[in-house]
Amino acid sequence: MRLPDRFFEERKLEALVENQTTYTVGQAAMHIFETQQQAERVQLQFDHPVIASMLRGKKIMHLRDEQSFDFLPGESLILPANELMQIDFPEAQKGDPTQCLAIAIAEERVREIITLMNETMPKADDQEWNLMDYNFHFTNDAGIYQILQRLIFLFAENHPAKDFFVNNMLQELIMRILQANTKKTYLEFSDGSSGNNRLAYVIQYIRNHLGEPLSIDTLSEKACMSKSHFYRVFKNEVGISPNDFINDERIKWAASMLKDPHRKIKEVYLECGFESRSYFNRLFKRKKQLSPGEFQVRANKQQ
Numbered sequence: 001m002r003l004p005d006r007f008f009e010e011r012k013l014e015a016l017v018e019n020q021t022t023y024t025v026g027q028a029a030m031h032i033f034e035t036q037q038q039a040e041r042v043q044l045q046f047d048h049p050v051i052a053s054m055l056r057g058k059k060i061m062h063l064r065d066e067q068s069f070d071f072l073p074g075e076s077l078i079l080p081a082n083e084l085m086q087i088d089f090p091e092a093q094k095g096d097p098t099q100c101l102a103i104a105i106a107e108e109r110v111r112e113i114i115t116l117m118n119e120t121m122p123k124a125d126d127q128e129w130n131l132m133d134y135n136f137h138f139t140n141d142a143g144i145y146q147i148l149q150r151l152i153f154l155f156a157e158n159h160p161a162k163d164f165f166v167n168n169m170l171q172e173l174i175m176r177i178l179q180a181n182t183k184k185t186y187l188e189f190s191d192g193s194s195g196n197n198r199l200a201y202v203i204q205y206i207r208n209h210l211g212e213p214l215s216i217d218t219l220s221e222k223a224c225m226s227k228s229h230f231y232r233v234f235k236n237e238v239g240i241s242p243n244d245f246i247n248d249e250r251i252k253w254a255a256s257m258l259k260d261p262h263r264k265i266k267e268v269y270l271e272c273g274f275e276s277r278s279y280f281n282r283l284f285k286r287k288k289q290l291s292p293g294e295f296q297v298r299a300n301k302q303q
Contacts, residue, residue, distance in 0.1 A: 001055050001073075001149050003099070006156045007032065017089070018042055023155040025166045027106035030155040034099050035092040042087045048104040049131065050079045051173065053140065053148050057098030060088035063135050071100075071137075076144065078136040078177060081107060101152065105170060107131070113174045121236035124199050124223075129178055136181050143239075144180070147173045179239030186238070198223045199237055202230075203245075210250050211273045216242060250274065251287045258296040265292050 011021040011032070019034045032055075035042075041062070052071075059071040063085060071077065079085070092098040110131055117129045140148065147169055154165050186203045202223045206214060219242055220230035234242045250272045257268045269280040269292075284292045 001053070001101075001145070001152060003032065003055065004153050004156050007152075010156075016094075018044065018087075025155060026163045027109040028166065028170055029104050030151065031102045031104070032099065032152075033102065034097045035089045036094045036097045037089070038092055039087075039089045042089070044085045044087060045082060046079070046102070046104045048081050048106055049110055050081075050083075050102050050104050051177070052077045052079065052100060052102045055099040055101060057089070057096070058091050059098060059100065060090060061137075062086040062088070067135070069137060074145070075137065075139050076148070076177075077138075078132055078181075080131075080133050080135075083135065101148070103151065103170075105174070109170070110174060113171050114178070116171075117175060117178070122233075123182075123237050124225075124233045125197055127197075132178075132181060136177075136184075138180055138184065141176075141180065144173065144176050147176065176239060179237065183238045198225070199234060202234075203238075206242075206246055207249055210246070210253055211271055214246050214273070246273075247283055248287070251284055254280070254284065254292070255288060255295065255299075258292060259299045261296065261300045263296075265296070268292070 007021065011019075013019055013034070013036075016037045017035050017039045019036075021032045021034075023030045035057075053076040054071050054073045056073055060068060061071045061077070062068045063079075063083065089098050114129045114131060123129065151166065151169050151173070154162060154169060159165070186197075186200045187207075189200050189204055202219050205222055206219070216227050216231060220227045223230050225233065231242060234245070238245060240248070254268050254272045254274075257263050257271070258265070266277065269277060272280075274280040274283075281291060284290075284295070288295055290298065
């Protein structure tokens with residue numbers, strides 16, 4: 001993600017570690033932190049839920065229960081209110097700073113959005129959307145990346161309708177993050193542990209039968225829902241349609257197989273449930289930015 005020119009024109013460098021530039025709009029604030037020297041166990045805490053996203057460089061995050069992980073560009077982290085972070089900056093230096101943004105949103109506003117989601121896009125099995133009370137670390141998908149880039153511009157912009165623009169973008173961002181979290185939760189269910197959640201059961205069924213024909217008719221029957229209700233609930237909770245989810249999982253499976261230099265592309269796409277080589281090639285290139293053949297060559301050069 002790129003910081004706008006306005007940020008560099010107006011920001012003041014007053015500290016080498018976690019120099020902070022803040023923009024406040026309504027019930028939210030965006031903080032941009034820059035660190036220009038190596039440091040360890042720098043403490044940071046916010047009074048409100050926070051969406052943090054790495055822009056440049058590397059952090060090592062130390063959170064509750066001694067949980068530690070690398071935090072890299074293209075990744076985001078959701079933190080509940082009052083979560084104490086301890087942060088290492090192993091690579092920061094003058095001229096090559098570590099940069100991170102943190103968007104703090106009033107809990108009241110987050111709950112308003114969650115109430116709207118429960119009213120307009122209810123989950124299956126009488127479950128409800130809820131504010132996360134744990135740390136959710138994930139790689140930004142294209143939608144979340146574009147919203148974050150837009151929010152960086154909007155917070156720094158001087159526009160009379162700025163509050164309105166930011167509020168709408170934050171609503172979409174929270175919705176997409178909660179969908180991403182739900183999807184991750186379902187994907188982490190091991191076989192047989194989906195309990196009474198029908199959507200989790202269907203997702204496990206899809207992943208166990210990727211090489212077979214998978215139709216909305218079959219999946220809605222597995223979920224004990226009508227086709228239209230199943231399609232709507234799946235898209236509400238996971239953020240993408242059942243067909244897009246199936247294709248994503250099949251492409252992931254195909255990519256893992258293509259890391260074997262001895263696998264033929266024809267046997268890979270057939271084993272993954274694709275009937276058309278041209279459709280497989282087109283979809284694979286859209287998801288991976290490389291053709292299957294190019295991906296296989298590059299993957300094996302890196303081994």
